[in-house]
Every structure is written in structure tokens, then in C-alpha cells.
Amino acid sequence: GGFGDIFDAFFGGGSPFGGGGRSRGPSGPPRGPDLETTANLSFTQAVFGTQYDVSVRTAVVCEDCSGSGAQEGTSPSTCPDCGGAGEVRSVRQTILGQVMSSSVCNRCGGHGEIIENPCEHCGGEGRVVTDSSYTVDMPAGIDSGTKLRLNGRGAVGPRGGPAGDLYVNVRVAPHERFTREGVHLLEEMSLTMTQAALGHQLDYETLDGTEEFVIPPGTQSGKVFRLKGRGVPQLGGRGRGDLLVTVRVETPTELGDEEVELLERLAELRGEEIRRPEAGLFSRIKSAFK
Numbered sequence: 001g002g003f004g005d006i007f008d009a010f011f012g013g014g015s016p017f018g019g020g021g022r023s024r025g026p027s028g029p030p031r032g033p034d035l036e037t038t039a040n041l042s043f044t045q046a047v048f049g050t051q052y053d054v055s056v057r058t059a060v061v062c063e064d065c066s067g068s069g070a071q072e073g074t075s076p077s078t079c080p081d082c083g084g085a086g087e088v089r090s091v092r093q094t095i096l097g098q099v100m101s102s103s104v105c106n107r108c109g110g111h112g113e114i115i116e117n118p119c120e121h122c123g124g125e126g127r128v129v130t131d132s133s134y135t136v137d138m139p140a141g142i143d144s145g146t147k148l149r150l151n152g153r154g155a156v157g158p159r160g161g162p163a164g165d166l167y168v169n170v171r172v173a174p175h176e177r178f179t180r181e182g183v184h185l186l187e188e189m190s191l192t193m194t195q196a197a198l199g200h201q202l203d204y205e206t207l208d209g210t211e212e213f214v215i216p217p218g219t220q221s222g223k224v225f226r227l228k229g230r231g232v233p234q235l236g237g238r239g240r241g242d243l244l245v246t247v248r249v250e251t252p253t254e255l256g257d258e259e260v261e262l263l264e265r266l267a268e269l270r271g272e273e274i275r276r277p278e279a280g281l282f283s284r285i286k287s288a289f290k
Contacts, residue, residue, distance in 0.1 A: 029111070029161035032059060032127075035154045036167045041138060043175035047207055047232050049140035054168055056134075059127040059155035065119035067160040069126035076113035076159075081105050086112040111159060126159035136168055140233040141183065146170040178207070183232045183241030188248050191215065196249045206230045206243060213245075221249035 039052050061067040070076050078084040082105035089102045104110040118124030134153055147169050154164030178185045185207070191200065196219045204213035208230060224246050231241025255263070267274045 029159050030157045031162050032155040032157035032164045034164040034167060036169060038169045038171055039136065039138065039148075041142070041170060041172050043173055043178070043180075044207060045138065046142050046144075046170075046172040047140065049142070049233075050138050052136045052138050054134055054136055054166075055131055056166060057129065058132050058166075059125075059129055060132065061156055061160075062119060062122035062126055062128050064121040065126060067126040067156070069119055069122065069124040069159045070115050071117040071119050074117040076115045079105060079108035079112055079114050081107040082112060084112040086110040113159075124159075126161075127156050134166065138170070139235055140237075141235045142170055142172075143180070144170060144172040178243075180232060183234050185231045185241065185243045186246070187243070188246050190248050190250055191219065192250055193252065196221070196247070204245075215247070219247055219249075221247060223247045 035056050035058055037054050037056050039054060041050065041052065045052075062069075064072060068076060079086075082088050086105055086108065087102045087110065088105050089100055091098050091100050093099075105112070108114055115124045119126070122128050134150060136148060136150065138148075147167050150166040150168065152163045153166035156163040178187050180186075195215065197217065199217035199219070200215040202213050202215075203210050206227065211227075213225075224244055227243040227245065229240050230243035233240045252259070264274060
């Protein structure tokens with residue numbers, strides 16, 4: 001147990017005092033790991049954009065030692081085995097001549113420094129585990145599957161190592177009415193037979209508010225109405241898609257006697273031939289196919 005085990009559990013990193021630590025190398029302390037989280041947006045938030053707060057379990061610089069890993073009033077010393085390089089070199093003789101190789105310094109774990117008096121707060125890691133919150137700007141038009149990167153918002157590395165990045169995976173909830181195809185919105189609108197034949201005017205609720213919607217007389221089932229600019233904004237602010245409304249005309253399934261008479265009269269006025277099926281014919285046809 002110990003601080004190294006804590007960081008192993010959260011980030012897969014090792015303690016600076018053991019062989020699990022990554023070599024510092026010529027570029028300085030190792031970089032901290034990247035982190036991932038998920039942002040669950042409503043459909044409207046994704047269309048118009050929003051600011052979304054995310055919270056992640058991460059590693060931040062230890063305030064007690066300012067990331068050095070050494071107890072206050074002390075400082076790390078240069079590793080005598082590697083001279084601060086974090087690696088040791090060896091030369092061996094082969095039939096082809098001398099071959100030089102390098103390996104991580106066992107004494108300092110590749111950090112190049114030895115901490116004789118570790119910080120009591122972080123155990124010499126130079127970082128502590130905590131919960132951090134960030135506000136993420138979600139652009140208008142964002143969609144499920146988008147991954148946003150917040151540079152330097154991941155976990156910090158051990159003993160002054162730079163922070164990794166934070167990746168935010170976007171997930172958008174479906175809308176109760178609209179479906180999305182790219183920058184366009186789709187919806188099906190049900191009309192009665194008489195509304196489609198005579199025309200209809202209604203208050204139609206879009207994502208932008210209520211608008212007057214006029215259905216012209218004689219509208220056929222499958223007719224698509226296009227409301228320009230009522231779709232999804234294109235990422236980057238290059239215009240906006242449309243709202244496409246497809247009409248579905250519903251045929252009544254149960255008619256009263258008076259309604260039947262009116263429809264028969266309408267068919268007569270229009271010169272349409274109506275040969276109504278005999279009573280019980282549907283039942284006989286249905287039985288024949290069983």
C-alpha cells in the first residue's frame with residue numbers, strides 16, 4: 001500500500017521511488033495521463049450550444065511541496081548513480097566491437113533525483129488525487145460521437161511533470177418529436193383526410209418557437225414541407241439546416257352511418273365509383289389466408 005498504489009489504481013502510473021516510474025529522459029519529468037469523461041446533452045443543448053460542467057477524478061500539483069515531492073525546507077538531490085540523467089549507460093564488448101546500451105536507473109527510477117525526505121502530504125509524488133470541475137463550451141450543432149479535447153486538463157505527471165489532456169465524449173439525448181440527419185431536422189405530421197383535402201392552418205412548434213403553418217388544400221400523403229433555417233446550425237457558424245416536415249394523411253377506420261352517407265354523397269358528386277364489400281367478406285378473405 002501507499003501513494004504509488006493510489007496512483008496505480010487511478011491512472012496506471014507508478015511511484016517515483018520504484019521501477020514502475022517512467023524515465024524522465026532528456027525532456028524532463030514524465031507527462032501525466034490523459035483522462036476521459038462523458039457529457040450528456042439534451043437535444044436542444046446540442047442544437048443551440050451550451051456551457052457544460054464536467055467533473056473528473058484527477059491528479060493535481062501538491063500544494064505542500066509545489067510538486068517537488070520533497071518535504072518543505074528540503075529539496076531533491078541529484079542521483080549519484082546516473083548523475084541526474086535518469087538512465088545509466090553500459091559498454092560491452094562484442095565480436096563487432098564495443099556496443100553501448102542504456103537502461104533506466106534503478107536507484108532513482110528514471111527521475112534523475114533522490115528524495116531523502118518525501119513530502120508527507122503526497123508521499124513524494126508531487127501530486128495528489130482530487131475531484132476537479134471544468135466548464136466546457138459546447139458549440140451549436142454538436143452531435144453524439146464528438147470528442148472534445150481540453151489541452152492540459154488531464155492529470156499532472158509526478159514531481160512536476162506536465163498534465164495530460166482531458167477528452168470529453170459527447171452524448172446527445174433523442175428528441176421526442178424531431179430526428180436529426182446532419183444539419184437537417186425531420187418530423188412526420190399526421191393530418192386527417194378532411195384537413196388534407198380542405199387545407200388546414202395550425203400553430204406549429206419548432207425548436208425556435210411557435211410558427212404559423214399552412215397546409216394547402218389537396219395536400220397528399222408523403223408531401224414534404226421545408227422550413228428553411230429551422231434545422232441545426234453548422235459547426236463553425238456557416239449557416240443552418242432546414243426542418244423537413246412529411247405529411248401522413250390518416251384514413252378513418254371507423255365510420256358512423258351519417259359519415260358513410262356523407263362520403264357516399266361526396267363520391268357521387270365527384271363521379272367516383274364505389275363498390276363497397278359485402279358484409280362479412282373481409283372475415284371470409286381473412287380466414288382463407290390462415
